[in-house]
Amino acid sequence: MAKTHSLTQGNILGTLIRFAVPVFFTLFLQALYGGVDLLVVGQFASTADVSGVATGSMLLSTVTMIITGLSMGITILVGERIGSQRPKEAGRAIGSGICLFIVFGILLALLMIGGAGFLANALHAPAEAFDQTCHYIAICGGGSLFIIAYNVLGAVFRGIGDSKTPLLTVMIACVVNICGDLLLVAVFHMGAAGAAIATVAAQAVSVIISLAVIRKRQLPFEFSRKFIRFDKNIILTEIRLGAPVALQELLVGISFLVIQTIVNTFGVAASAGVGVGEKVCTFIMLVPSAYMQSMSAFVAQNMGAGNPLRAKKALGYGVLTAFAVGVVMGILTFFHGDVMASIFSKDPAVITDAHSYLKAYAIDCMLTPFLFCFTGYYNGCEKTMFVMIQGIVGAFLVRIPVVYLVSRIPGATLFQIGLGTPASSLVQITLCLLMFVYLEKKSKKI
Numbered sequence: 468m469a470k471t472h473s474l475t476q477g478n479i480l481g482t483l484i485r486f487a488v489p490v491f492f493t494l495f496l497q498a499l500y501g502g503v504d505l506l507v508v509g510q511f512a513s514t515a516d517v518s519g520v521a522t523g524s525m526l527l528s529t530v531t532m533i534i535t536g537l538s539m540g541i542t543i544l545v546g547e548r549i550g551s552q553r554p555k556e557a558g559r560a561i562g563s564g565i566c567l568f569i570v571f572g573i574l575l576a577l578l579m580i581g582g583a584g585f586l587a588n589a590l591h592a593p594a595e596a597f598d599q600t601c602h603y604i605a606i607c608g609g610g611s612l613f614i615i616a617y618n619v620l621g622a623v624f625r626g627i628g629d630s631k632t633p634l635l636t637v638m639i640a641c642v643v644n645i646c647g648d649l650l651l652v653a654v655f656h657m658g659a660a661g662a663a664i665a666t667v668a669a670q671a672v673s674v675i676i677s678l679a680v681i682r683k684r685q686l687p688f689e690f691s692r693k694f695i696r697f698d699k700n701i702i703l704t705e706i707r708l709g710a711p712v713a714l715q716e717l718l719v720g721i722s723f724l725v726i727q728t729i730v731n732t733f734g735v736a737a738s739a740g741v742g743v744g745e746k747v748c749t750f751i752m753l754v755p756s757a758y759m760q761s762m763s764a765f766v767a768q769n770m771g772a773g774n775p776l777r778a779k780k781a782l783g784y785g786v787l788t789a790f791a792v793g794v795v796m797g798i799l800t801f802f803h804g805d806v807m808a809s810i811f812s813k814d815p816a817v818i819t820d821a822h823s824y825l826k827a828y829a830i831d832c833m834l835t836p837f838l839f840c841f842t843g844y845y846n847g848c849e850k851t852m853f854v855m856i857q858g859i860v861g862a863f864l865v866r867i868p869v870v871y872l873v874s875r876i877p878g879a880t881l882f883q884i885g886l887g888t889p890a891s892s893l894v895q896i897t898l899c900l901l902m903f904v905y906l907e908k909k910s911k912k913i
Contacts, residue, residue, distance in 0.1 A: 474486060474628050474764065474765045474768040474769065475550055475768050475769050475772040475774060475777070479777060479780050479781050479784060480781075480784045480788075482765075483761060483762075483765055483781050483784060483785060484788070486628065486630050486761050486764070486765065487630070487757050487758055487761040487785075488630075488757075489630035489631045489633070489634040490625070490630045490633075490634075490757040490760050490761050491753055491754060491757035492634050492638075493621075493630065493633045493634045493637050494753050494756050494757055494760075495750070495753055496634070496637045496638055496640075496641040497637055497641075498746075498749040498750055498753065499641055502746050502749065502750070502811065503641075503644055503645050503648050503665075504520055504524065504644075504648060504662035504663075504665065504666055505517065505520050505521065505524070505662075505742065505743065505746050505811045505812075506648075506810060506811050507648040507649060507652045507653060507662065508520050508648075508652055508658065508659060508662050509743070509811045509812040509813060509814075509817075510653075510813060511652050511653040511656070512652060512656070512658045512659070513658070514595075514735055514736065514739055514812075514814055514817065515593070515595040515596040515599055515735060516596070516599050516658040516659045516662075517739040517742065517743070517811075517812060517814075517817065518592070518593055518595070518596035518599070518600070518731075518735050518738045518739045518742065519592070519596040519597075519598075519599025519600040519602070519603055519658070519659040520599070520603055520659045520662055520663075520742070521727075521738060521739055521741065521742020521743065521745070521746075522587070522590050522592050522596070522600045522603075522727060522731065522738065522742065523587075523599075523600050523603030523604045523607065523659065523663070524603070524742070524746075525590075525723065525724060525727050525742065525745060526586060526590065526604060526724065527603075527604075527607050527614075527666075528720065528745075529716075529717065529720025529721070529723070529724060530575065530579075530611070530614070530720075531614060531618065532716035532717070532719070532720050533713045533716050533717045533720065534568075534571075534614065534615050534618045534619075534713075535618055535622075535716065536709060536712035536713035536714070536715065536716035536717075537568075537571070537706075537709040537710065537712070537713035538564070538568070538618050538619050538621070538622035538709060539622065539708065539709045539712045539713075539763060539846055539851065540564070540704070540705030540706060540707070540708035540709025540710075540712075541560060541561065541564040541619065541622040541623060541626060541705060541709070542622045542623075542625050542626040542763055542764055542767065543626070543708050543709075543763065543767045543846065543847065543849060543851075544557070544560040544626070544701070544704065544705060544708065545557045545560050545561060545622075545623060545626030545627060545688070546625075546626040546627075546628075546763075546764050546767030546768045546771060546847070547767050547768070547770065547771035548560060548688075548771065549626065549627055549628070549687055549688065549768060549771070550767065550768040550769065550770070550771025550772040551771045551772065554687060554688045554689045555688075555689045557626070557627075557687075557688035557689075558688045558689040558690040558691070558694050559694050559698060559701060560701055560705065561623055561688070561690060561694065562690065562693075562694030562695040562696060562698070563694075563695075563696065563697065563698040563701040563702045563705065564619060564622075564623075564701075564702075564705055565619065565695050566695060566696060566697045566702070567697075567702050567705060567706070568615050568616070568619050569612075571615060572611055572612040572615040572616070573612070575608070575611045575615070576608050576609060576611045576612060578608070579604055579605065579607065579608020579609075579611060580605050580608040580609055583601045583602075583604040583605035583608065584601050586604055587600040587601045587604060589728075590724060590727060590728050590731065591728045591731040591732060592731060592738075593731055593734070593735045593738055595735050596735060596738070599658060599659035599660075600659070602658075602659055602660040602663065603659045603660065603662065603663045606660060606663035606664055606667060607663050607666060607667060609667065610666070610667030610668075610670055610671065613667060613670040613671045613673075613674050614667075614670050616674045617636075617670050617673050617674050617677070620633070620674065620677040620678075620681075621633045624677075625760060625761075625763070625764045626764060626767070627686065627687050627688065628764060628768060630761065632677070632680055633677070635676070635680075636673045636676040636677045636680070637673055639672060639673070639676055640669040640670065640672045640673035640676075641669065643665075643668060643669045643672045644665050644666060644668070644669035646665075647661075647664065647665025647666075647668050647669065648661070648662055648665045650665075651664055651665055652665075707851075708849060708851050709851070710851075711851040711852045711854060711855035712846060712851045712854055712855065714855050714859075715854055715855040715857075715858030715859065716858070718858060718859050718862045718863065719858050719861070719862045721862070722862035722863065722866045722867050722870075722891075723745070725867050725870065725871075726741065726866075726870050726884065726887070727741055727742070727745075729870060729871070729874050729884070730881065730884065736814065736816040736817050736820055737820050737881065739812065739814070739817045739820075740808075740812075740816075740817045740818075740819070740820025740821040740823075740824060740881060741820070741821070741824055741881065741884075743808050743811045743812050743817060743818075743821040744804075744808065744820075744821040744822075744824035744825045744828070744881070744885070746811055747800075747804070747807045747808060747810075747811070747821065747825055747828075748825070748828050750807075751796045751799075751800050751807075751828065751832060752796075752828075752831075752832070752835055752839075754789050754792045754793070754796075754836070755789045755793065755835040755836045755838075755839035755840065756839060758785045758788075758789050758836070758839055758840050758843060759839040759840065759842050759843040760843065761785075761843065762781065762782065762785055762840055762842075762843025762844050762846075762847060763843045763844075763846040763847045764847070765778070765781050765843075765847065766778040766781065766782075766843065766844050766846075766847025766848055767846075767847040769781070769847075770847060770848060770849075775910075778844065778847065778848070781844075782840055782841070782844045785836075785840040785843070785844075786836055786837055786840045786841075789835075789836030789839070789840060790833065790836040790837070792836070793832045793833045793834075793835065793836045794832070794833055796829075796832045797829045797830065797831075797832035797833050798829070800825050800826070800828060800829040800832060801825075801826050801829035804821065804822040804825035804826060804829070805818055805819070805821075805822040807825070808821035808822055808825065820881050821881075823880050823881040823882045823885075824881035824882065824884065824885045825885070826882045826885070827882055827883075827884075827885025827886045827887075827888060827889060828885060828888065828889075830886075830889040831888050831889040831892055834889055834892040834893060834896060835892060837896045837899070838892050838895050838896050838899065841896070841899035841900075841903070842854055842899075845899070845902070850902070853902055856898075857895045857898040857899060857902075858895070860894060860895065860898065861891035861892070861894055861895040862891065864894075865887070865890050865891040865894050866887040866888060866890065866891040867887070868887075869886065869887035869890050869891075870884055870887040873886070873887070
């Protein structure tokens with residue numbers, strides 16, 4: 468009998484937290500081996516290398532967000548089919564998903580390798596850091612198949628309710644990345660290129676370990692090589708569910724790339740400062756991010772099992788617990804953001820700019836618990852089209868216009884630039900609440 472990871476039974480808060488904690492540490496380690504790139508480069512290379520890694524990793528982060536969003540289709544399908552006791556259908560969903568992402572991975576690699584210079588130029592990489600940015604983008608592009616494979620495997624594990632296996636694999640990969648960064652950047656002085664090579668190597672190791680784990684354990688779904696095929700109906704369903712989330716992540720990522728592009732015109736110190744600030748942000752937002760991923764799987768399984776009330780209660784518990792953490796992180800970030808930034812750079816100007824930018828994120832720390840938990844809830848409910856719409860509204864009707872208008876003000880600070888993010892979150896939360904009220908009224912009528 469295959470071991471199951473049911474999220475449809477037991478104490479709601481306890482089950483949610485037990486599932487979310489490994490997701491949290493997985494995200495923490497992912498952020499760590501991404502942050503280590505900037506940390507080691509900041510300590511052992513030039514400010515130009517820091518800027519190159521900052522701009523390049525911002526693009527890579529956007530790509531990863533798109534992959535994660537698209538793979539949500541697999542998480543939802545697998546979760547629903549496990550919840551409704553259809554293990555063979557879950558296996559078919561995984562097999563078709565593999566085919567879809569192989570094609571996506573090849574196209575992505577060609578784009579990032581062949582278009583590294585174009586992308587660096589489009590992002591207005593400072594002249595002093597242009598070559599470093601190109602190297603980082605091209606090398607990461609070469610490893611995009613590993614990046615995609617890791618995220619697809621993570622989507623499968625989350626769909627079956629297993630958040631511990633990705634934690635184990637990323638833990639090992641994190642060690643590989645840290646060792647690689649220290650060797651290539653600190654010892655061989657390869658700068659941004661060395662950091663990119665270490666990142667790709669770490670992703671490759673995590674994929675190999677994940678596949679080894681899958682081969683040696685029983686899983687709550689049936690799977691064989693014949694399932695790896697282009698099943699039109701399954702692929703279209705996965706695209707229907709995942710594409711809106713991926714598009715939303717793309718547009719949100721583009722909005723942050725626009726911020727980086729605008730700030731790049733302020734000079735190399737400001738460019739590096741925003742990059743450092745964004746890297747710190749991945750850590751201070753870990754709890755709501757973990758809840759977002761966990762909520763999707765939790766809600767999908769419970770909706771598949773015909774238990775929507777349990778899903779709603781999980782949303783409430785998630786918001787309350789994440790908000791409590793958000794208040795603490797907001798206070799620490801506002802008053803001690805310079806200490807956090809100093810971990811990633813030794814340049815006083817970069818640290819000052821990063822702290823200024825992070826003060827805006829201190830406000831967002833108290834908003835994202837609501838936004839991220841609602842996003843996970845709606846993904847699990849298959850309301851991915853709404854998730855896309857509210858993301859577009861936040862990114863293109865709020866965040867980008869605010870950043871652009873502020874940047875036109877003489878003497879604008881990075882704190883003022885950063886205010887575009889909490890402004891966007893506030894509007895998106897309002898839309899999420901309105902959607903919740905609408906669905907409740909519709910449910911009562913039915």
